[in-house]
Amino acid sequence: MSTQEEIANVLETAVQACAACRHELNDLEVTAWLAAIESFGPEATTKFLLNWVSTNSRKAPTVADLRKALDPTFVEEETALERLYLLVCRVGPYDAPKLEATGPMLSRAIVNMGGWARINEIMPDRGDRFAWNAFAERFATAFGTARTQEFQDSLLPPDRRPALPTPKGLHEISMRAPRAEADLLLIDDTSAPRG
Structure with a gap:
């Protein structure tokens, strides 16, 4: 067969x-x-x-x-939101959690919401119900988008699937920024006439 x-x-x-x-x-x-x-x-x-x-x-x-x-990495929306809350409380904005801690779906949702540093900035206290409900609604949208992205990727042949996005913490973001500025300065410096 x-x-x-x-x-x-x-x-x-x-x-x-x-x-x-x-x-x-x-x-x-x-x-x-x-x-x-x-x-x-x-x-x-x-x-x-x-x-x-x-x-x-x-x-x-x-x-x-x-x-x-x-699928051991499959999570429901509510479970993913709870896991995200615990990760923000434990890890903080400076170092992003590893893919093993988030799983592919939550990792996509984090990137869809603007990244790890942004989530740490906008996540409200759970005691503020109005703000928390608004955040949970925004997360639900990002998580639904992540599901759609994963489904679309699953329809592609394995060798054509895009790499999973990984969240980046403030340390990693700040380490890349000075290099970019230094490269820009070198480019500007070489074009200036010397005399």
């Missing part, structure tokens, strides 16, 4: 699992399932679907459920 046939069979299994819960997949959901099957592999996806059906759940399985089960 070819890979395309395996993927088609697993997709049919996903459609049947959803139909058993009285949910008909639309075209976008089918596309998402295809990308997920290609990403996680037919065997792992089939195993997930069989486990899902064996629980007798009335809820149809989703790609998000599949990712929660198979």
Whole structure:
């Protein structure tokens, strides 16, 4: 059986699992399932679907459920916001957290919000509910954009996918700034007439 046939069979299994819960997949959901099957592999996806059906759940399985089960870096929006808050409290603005601490999705959301230093600047105290709710709303938008970016990247061949953006702390930003100014001074200095 070819890979395309395996993927088609697993997709049919996903459609049947959803139909058993009285949910008909639309075209976008089918596309998402295809990308997920290609990403996680037919065997792992089939195993997930069989486990899902064996629980007798009335809820149809989703790609998000599949990712929660198979992708250790997958996080929900609320969990990501909590993780971001804890990272800001522990790490501070000077050094950005490592990719292992944030995961790819949260890392993209941080960059979408203006970077690590900017988040440290604008994140309000949790006690100020109005400001915190506004920040959480802004984070939800950035996190949704990060999900879209990740999905779009997953549709590309692995060798054509862009590198993950990594947040930069104030130390790293400040170390790059003087070099750029020094380069600018050298360029200006060489063009000036000497006499």
